[in-house]
Amino acid sequence: MNPSPHLHQIIGGNAFNATMDPADGDIAEKATCTTCQFSEDFSNYWTAVLFFRARNGSYHRVPQRPNVGFEGGNGGMTVYYMQDGLATFQQTSRVTxxxxxxxxxxxxxSARGKEEAKRFRQITYTCLQDLYTRYPETLDFPKQPCPEGIMANVRFPTCWDGKNLDSPDHISHMAYPESGTFESGGPCPASHPIHVPQLMYETIWDTRQFNHKDIWPEDGSQPFVWSMDDRTGYGSHGDYVFGWKGDSLQRAMDTACYVNCPVLKTQSIAAMNRCTLSSAIDEPIDDWLKALPGYTEARKPKK
Incomplete structure (x- = not known):
C-alpha cells in the first residue's frame, strides 16, 4: 500500500521504493549505495517505528542508538546472518x-495477544541494563523503564522450500525447524528442506529520555507503542528483500567469520551514514504529535 498504514524505518540499499517488483531488475544492480557495513549488501531491512505515548495522550518518535561497535552510526539496526547460533562464534555449518x-x-x-505472537518464534524484547545486556527476553514490551533502552529482536525462519522466492503472504515459503531451533541444529521439515542463514535484527530504541515515571500513564502501565498502534508489543514484525551483489553472501556463508569477514568488502561508518533517500513522508513524524503518523479511523489496523 502506498501510503503504508503505518510508519516504517528502512535500512540498506538506496534502491528501496514503495513498489519493488522483482521483474524490474536486481536491486543489487540498481542501488548506488548502502547503509550497511558490508558494501556489497544492497538488501533492504525494515521494521515498524517505536513511539512514546505521554500521559497527556501525545506521541513522540523514539530515536535509535547504534549498537556496540557502531558508535557514530545514524541509529539503524544490527543485522546478523548466521550459519550457527549467535553464541557459536566459529560459525562452521553449511547454509545456502x-x-x-x-x-x-x-x-x-495486527497481533495483540501472546498466543498470536507465539506463532513466530523468537520475536522478542530485551530491557537493556547496559549495551551488552541480552537476557532475559520477553514477547511483550518491558513493563519498567530500561536504563539503556529497549532492544527489539527479530529472528526469521531458517528453512526454505527451495522453490519460491516469495509467497502471497510473504511467509509460507519459509518454515521453522521441525524440532528444536536453528541454534540447536534442529532439522528442516521435508516441505522446506533448504537451510538458509539465520537472519536476525537487533534495533536499540533509545528510550532513556522517556524513562521518567511522571510522564508515564497514571496507572503506571508501560507507555511505548508501535507505529501501527500496538501497545502490547506482540505486533512486532520485520521485512526483508535480498540484495547482496553476485555471490558475496554465499562466499561469506562458506567462511567461518564472526563480525569481520575477510571475503567481503567493507565501508566506513561515515560512508554508511552518507547513503540516504529523501523522505517519502508527507506529514510530521517528529516533535510531539496528536496522533500516530498515518493513523486515521479509516486506516486503523484490525485488532
Missing part, C-alpha cells in the same frame, strides 16, 4: 544463501 528476488516477512502487525 538467499537468491536474487528473494523476500520474506516475519511477525503479524
Amino acid at each position: 544463501a538467499f537468491k536474487t528476488g528473494f523476500r520474506m516477512l516475519v511477525g503479524e502487525a
Whole structure:
C-alpha cells in the first residue's frame, strides 16, 4: 500500500521504493549505495517505528542508538546472518544463501495477544541494563523503564522450500525447524528442506529520555507503542528483500567469520551514514504529535 498504514524505518540499499517488483531488475544492480557495513549488501531491512505515548495522550518518535561497535552510526539496526547460533562464534555449518528476488516477512502487525505472537518464534524484547545486556527476553514490551533502552529482536525462519522466492503472504515459503531451533541444529521439515542463514535484527530504541515515571500513564502501565498502534508489543514484525551483489553472501556463508569477514568488502561508518533517500513522508513524524503518523479511523489496523 502506498501510503503504508503505518510508519516504517528502512535500512540498506538506496534502491528501496514503495513498489519493488522483482521483474524490474536486481536491486543489487540498481542501488548506488548502502547503509550497511558490508558494501556489497544492497538488501533492504525494515521494521515498524517505536513511539512514546505521554500521559497527556501525545506521541513522540523514539530515536535509535547504534549498537556496540557502531558508535557514530545514524541509529539503524544490527543485522546478523548466521550459519550457527549467535553464541557459536566459529560459525562452521553449511547454509545456502538467499537468491536474487528473494523476500520474506516475519511477525503479524495486527497481533495483540501472546498466543498470536507465539506463532513466530523468537520475536522478542530485551530491557537493556547496559549495551551488552541480552537476557532475559520477553514477547511483550518491558513493563519498567530500561536504563539503556529497549532492544527489539527479530529472528526469521531458517528453512526454505527451495522453490519460491516469495509467497502471497510473504511467509509460507519459509518454515521453522521441525524440532528444536536453528541454534540447536534442529532439522528442516521435508516441505522446506533448504537451510538458509539465520537472519536476525537487533534495533536499540533509545528510550532513556522517556524513562521518567511522571510522564508515564497514571496507572503506571508501560507507555511505548508501535507505529501501527500496538501497545502490547506482540505486533512486532520485520521485512526483508535480498540484495547482496553476485555471490558475496554465499562466499561469506562458506567462511567461518564472526563480525569481520575477510571475503567481503567493507565501508566506513561515515560512508554508511552518507547513503540516504529523501523522505517519502508527507506529514510530521517528529516533535510531539496528536496522533500516530498515518493513523486515521479509516486506516486503523484490525485488532
